[in-house]
Amino acid sequence: xxxxxxxxxxxxxxxxxxxxxxxxxxxxxxxxxxxxxxxxxxxxxxxxxxxxxxxxxxxxxxxxxxxxxxxxxxxxxxxxxxxxxxxxxxxxxxxxxxxxxxxxxxxxxxxxxxxxxxxxxxxxxxxxxxxxxxxxxxxxxxxxxxxxxxxxxxxxxxxxxxxxxxxxxxxxxxxxxxxxxxxxxxxxxxxxxxxxxxxxxxxxxxxxxxxxxxxxxxxxxxxxxxxxxxxxxxxxxxxxxxxxxxxxxxxxxxxxxxxx
Amino acid sequence: xxxxxxxxxxxxxxxxxxxxxxxxxxxxxxxxxxxxxxxxxxxxxxxxxxxxxxxxxxxxxxxxxxxxxxxxxxxxxxxxxxxxxxxxxxxxxxxxxxxxxxxxxxxxxxxxxxxxxxxxxxxxxxxxxxxxxxxxxxxxxxxxxxxxxxxxxxxxxxxxxxxxxxxxxxxxxxxxxxxxxxxxxxxxxxxxxxxxxxxxxxxxxxxxxxxxxxxxxxxxxxxxxxxxxxxxxxxxxxxxxxxxxxxxxxxxxxxxxxxxxxxxxxxxxxxxxxxxxxxxxxxxxxxxxxxxxxxxxx
Numbered sequence: 074x075x076x077x078x079x080x081x082x083x084x085x086x087x088x089x090x091x092x093x094x095x096x097x098x099x100x101x102x103x104x105x106x107x108x109x110x111x112x113x114x115x116x117x118x119x120x121x122x123x124x125x126x127x128x129x130x131x132x133x134x135x136x137x138x139x140x141x142x143x144x145x146x147x148x149x150x151x152x153x154x155x156x157x158x159x160x161x162x163x164x165x166x167x168x169x170x171x172x173x174x175x176x177x178x179x180x181x182x183x184x185x186x187x188x189x190x191x192x193x194x195x196x197x198x199x200x201x202x203x204x205x206x207x208x209x210x211x212x213x214x215x216x217x218x219x220x221x222x223x224x225x226x227x228x229x230x231x232x233x234x235x236x237x238x239x240x241x242x243x244x245x246x247x248x249x250x251x252x253x254x255x256x257x258x259x260x261x262x263x264x265x266x267x268x269x270x271x272x273x274x275x276x277x278x279x280x281x282x283x284x285x286x287x288x289x290x291x292x293x294x295x296x297x298x299x300x301x302x303x304x305x306x307x308x309x310x311x312x313x314x315x316x317x318x319x320x321x322x323x324x325x326x327x328x329x330x331x332x333x
Numbered sequence: 334x335x336x337x338x339x340x341x342x343x344x345x346x347x348x349x350x351x352x353x354x355x356x357x358x359x360x361x362x363x364x365x366x367x368x369x370x371x372x373x374x375x376x377x378x379x380x381x382x383x384x385x386x387x388x389x390x391x392x393x394x395x396x397x398x399x400x401x402x403x404x405x406x407x408x409x410x411x412x413x414x415x416x417x418x419x420x421x422x423x424x425x426x427x428x429x430x431x432x433x434x435x436x437x438x439x440x441x442x443x444x445x446x447x448x449x450x451x452x453x454x455x456x457x458x459x460x461x462x463x464x465x466x467x468x469x470x471x472x473x474x475x476x477x478x479x480x481x482x483x484x485x486x487x488x489x490x491x492x493x494x495x496x497x498x499x500x501x502x503x504x505x506x507x508x509x510x511x512x513x514x515x516x517x518x519x520x521x522x523x524x525x526x527x528x529x530x531x532x533x534x535x536x537x538x539x540x541x542x543x544x545x546x547x548x549x550x551x552x553x554x555x556x557x558x559x560x561x562x563x564x565x566x567x568x569x570x571x572x573x574x575x576x577x578x579x580x581x582x583x584x585x586x587x588x589x590x591x592x593x594x595x596x597x598x599x600x601x602x603x604x605x606x607x608x609x610x611x612x613x614x615x616x617x618x619x620x621x622x623x624x625x626x627x628x629x630x631x
Contacts, residue, residue, distance in 0.1 A: 130505035159506040160354060164430045168449070190426065191417070195459050201417035203408065204381075204401035209428040210450030239453040249474035251452045 079310045081263060082107060082328035083318055084282055085222075087310045088261045090115040092175055092218040098122040099215075100158070100166050102174035106331045108220045108261075110322050112175070117317055124156070132156035167207070170254060173216040175261075176208065180233040181219055183275050183296040185257040187212070187238030195235050208238035213251040216258045222331050224262035226295040241274035263332055265290045266307050271299030280307040334552035336366045336601055339522045342551070343367070343486055346395075348376040350436070350482070350517055352489035352510035353563065356382040356405045356571055358502070360490035360524045362559035362601045367488075368393060369597065378482055380432065380508070382563060383579065386412035387597075390589065394422050398482065400429035404576055411583035427479075428456055433509055435482035440515035447476035487517035490560045491545060492568055493537055494525035498553045500545030501534055504566040507544045514549035521549055524556040526568050558605055574615060575608065 089111025093101050101112040101123045109128075116123040117135055127133050133152040158166070166172050179202055180188040187208055193199030211217050217238060221228055236243060244255040260267040260276065264285045271277035277299040278290055287304050310318065318328070340363075343349070349367070353359035364384045367375075368391035375393050379385055381402030388394050390412040402413040416422045427435070428450040438446045447466055450456075457463055457477070466478040489510040491500035500523050502510070514521035523545055534543060558565075562572035562579065582592030596607045 157505075160508060161433065164433055167430065190455075195426075195455070197420045198417055201409075201414040203403055204399060204426055205428055205454070205456060206401045207429045207450075209452075209454035209456050210430040210448075212454070213449050213452050235459075236453075236455040243453040247453050249472070251449050251474075254449070255453075 079315060080329065081282065082332050083310050083315060084307055085261060085263065085332070086110045086114060086318055086328060087314055088266050088282075088307055089175060089218075089220060090118070090120075090314075091266075091308070092259050092261065093120050093123055093173060096120060096123060096173050096216075098124065100124045100126075100163070100172040102126075102163075102172055103220075104174070104176050105220055105222070106327050107222070108175040110318060110328055113322050114314060114317060117321075118314065124158075126158055130157060130159040132158050164210075167210060167214050170215045172211075172214075173218070173258065174207075174211050175218040175220050176211070176238065178219050178221060178228065178238070180228060180230045181221065181260065182230055182233050182240060183298075184240035184242040184273075185219075185238070185260075185269055185276065186233045186236040186240030186243060187219060188233040188235045190235040190237045192234055205235075205237040212239040212255060212257070213244070213247070214254050216256045218258040219260045221260060221262040224264040224290070224293045226293060229294045229296065231296045241269055245273075264293060267298075275299055277301075278304055280305045282307045283309070334522070334554045336362055336524075336554055336556065339363055339488075339552060339554060340366050340370050340372070342520065342522075343370075343372055345372045346374045347372075347485035348378060348483070350484040350487040350513040351377060351379040351384045352487065352508060352513045353382065353384070353560070354380045354506070354508045355401075355403045356563045356576065357506070358490055358504060358508065358560050358565050359384045359563040360488040360556075360559065361387075361561055361563060362556035363488045363490075363522065363524050363554075364388065365597065365601065365604060378432070378436075378484060378513075380429070381410065381413065383410070383576070386410045386579075386583065389413055389416045389422060390583070390593075396423040396425060398425040398427065398432070398435075400427050400432050404580065406571065406573060407576065407580050411580055415583075426456065426459060427451075428454070431456070431477070431479045432482070433512070434479040436509055436512040436516045438479065438481035439483040440512050443481060445478040445480050448479050449476060451477040451479075482516060484513065484517035484520075486520040486522065487513040489513055489521065489523050489545065490556075490565065491523055491525040492565065493527055493529050493534060494523055494545070494553045494555075495531040495534060496528055496553065497531070498523060498545070498547035498550040499531065499534065499543060500525060500550070500553070501537060501543050503538050503542060503568070504564075511544050511549065514545060520551050523550045523553045524559045525553060526555075526557055526559065526565065528553065528555045556601060558608075559601070561605070561608060572608075572612075575611060578611070
């Protein structure tokens, strides 16, 4: 199986992992299967200092220092508890800026305003969703990225119904350090990788996944997307990364379920 | 105390805080009794899970103060969704951290605490009463002045407690249960899996898991499986099969009536008996399926 071509899910795992490149010793907070695999892959490879939880309050490290992390037959069961991070401590790490989360979005607009609260008028919503959760605080305290498993005009919208997470246009109106701490890093979708390097920090196409054209992305996006003259292809997983994903991090193939 | 004794201390129109998080270590026995009571017009403050769902389904909630309502393994809470989509409840929607800050402010008897969360987001638009405050120091930075969230009463659920109200959590996260108790000055009620002699508390875990002390609570009540169907590790995990049954039942009024008749029509002991029956039926089904396999193998 290791020899097989990378799947879309595996390309997305690596694109999510890349979001945390260079972050060092901060808490990576992924939401969803593919971002979680991405953060774990980053921790196992190019970003070993990342902190990751078990989804609840324990911080887990891949293996004790000096132990072999690369052998593929132990799954994740050899992770060791290296710390304790209950919710109140997550809130403190968040406010201290020691975190980079990758959240989902029911709606995301051109400047990165994110909605996970409700669809329609907030006073009487057509569809009530989760609520704002930690998005307002996350986005004015530390770097945030987004994972969109179904890139479409329903999600990538011209205007969000409710700004749970703060985008660049709103952040531009802030004073003090909130504006300085605000940073939207990247958006990974099932079609492409995007960033906010367009005019006035608008969303820009960074790369397209194999088999996806620039016009495919433009057609599935509800606003005008900035793009360089030549849009490169998203980086493919290396052989070592594929082996880690397939044999160690996700032998049961949970990564495919998020894209169906 | 008894469950009935706790409910007897409450009045309609009160603001009640509920500890735990999502579908984790919720004081469900007290919540079930509250849902079955004659009280109404409540304001509920909670990191919402099925506690909010049950109370909304029972028509007890006038206003909810929260950052989310979720069943964790089932992301969206069906009763909360329907109530919002029908305009049946009022909502104060805050960032999760703002809720923490509001409880902390109330516990500290402060009118507000400054915070960066909320700036630039629509939380300020949908809560027009929220104010900002400027730092009086040379930085002059602007913050949201998160108002205190004082409570008239609070419910929390612990793994162990002693009879005088010292409470112990044995799972991975204290959540914000101590703050709920302190924010409810004088009217916090703690349920627990088991009341043990004080000297036995430290046998179960290290001193820092003694989260609640007897100055924080007005009463303690033993409710075995009282957090069901939410998780209460290490005593028990979330009952995912039952939670799925709950969520399915919430999909239509008819299914919900049936669920309520089966599980919510009696007192806590009857609820626990009905749950035991539900679990036994599942085990029997699984066993007969396994038996059939054995016969085929034989």
